[in-house]
Amino acid sequence: MKDTENGYGGVSILLHWLAAITMIALFLLGQAAEDAADSKRKTLLGLHISIAISMYLILVGRIGWRLYNGRPRVLIEQSQPLTLLAQWVPIILLAGLALMLLSGPIMVWSKGYSINVFGMINLPSPLGKMETLHEVMEALHKVGAKILFFSFILHMLGVLKHLIIDRDNTLKRMLAPSKKFSEK
Template identity: 30%
Template structure:
């Protein structure tokens, strides 16, 4: 099992990071959607704190994912029509950009409300900005809109995987779970 990516398969580092980020993002989106409409109070505060703490953990993996993508060899895509390949590239780009925007606007939204970021109460990073109400409102809206864009891109990503699996009969999923040997994915 290779650690790094090859032209025909994803390595252990890419696969591990993909699935950790996928799981964390799904949890974050679920929590964010849940607590957004709760009335102010202890329950909303609990879920907000949980969202913020898991967000800090997610940020670490997103940064690692972006850095790894920048320095690792790119696995070649399965052959498909040019339009579909361009669409695939755009969806992957939107996913990566949305993840970066989310992990940047998340803590900035907290800090511009004048609060510290304190993941799981293990440590606390004080607000470097202090309260900035107008900027806080803008960042909060960017965070929410980006969450919806991320959900749309995730849906397209999953539909693309299903298209490869069902219509193209390609073993694309095997690349991300490590169930196929690199030479087997070159079909």
């Protein structure tokens, strides 16, 4: 279950893929809602918002587990620019995610709407209608979506580089608890 020096345990792997799938689903749902006709837009946005609120739990789980567990060591030495990129891409991904999770609820609340989670939990607006704040948050949500998209592409390129050029276990150790894997 726990991470070791050489790789990730079951909890880290589960949280990573849960976060990845949820983020991709949110991205696609948000985009589809933007392009949809009014009647469909409401349903898609309702789903987008309900799933997005669940994302907070996944995020808290990930941060808590990382703080408790530390981090497996990096598999290979790389040039300085690549090391910097490998350090910064996950930070930019998290910053993009934080921007989405902050701007989303404020965008809804500043329109005067409450946030409804799967028809079960209702979070009324503590703000009331604030049109300018709504527009700023809407713009930030769009910028955050672009930051997430480009950092996701960089993340994928990094995975491909490890897989094709370095041929190391970077991807493998995020697919299965990796006590048994060696470095190469």
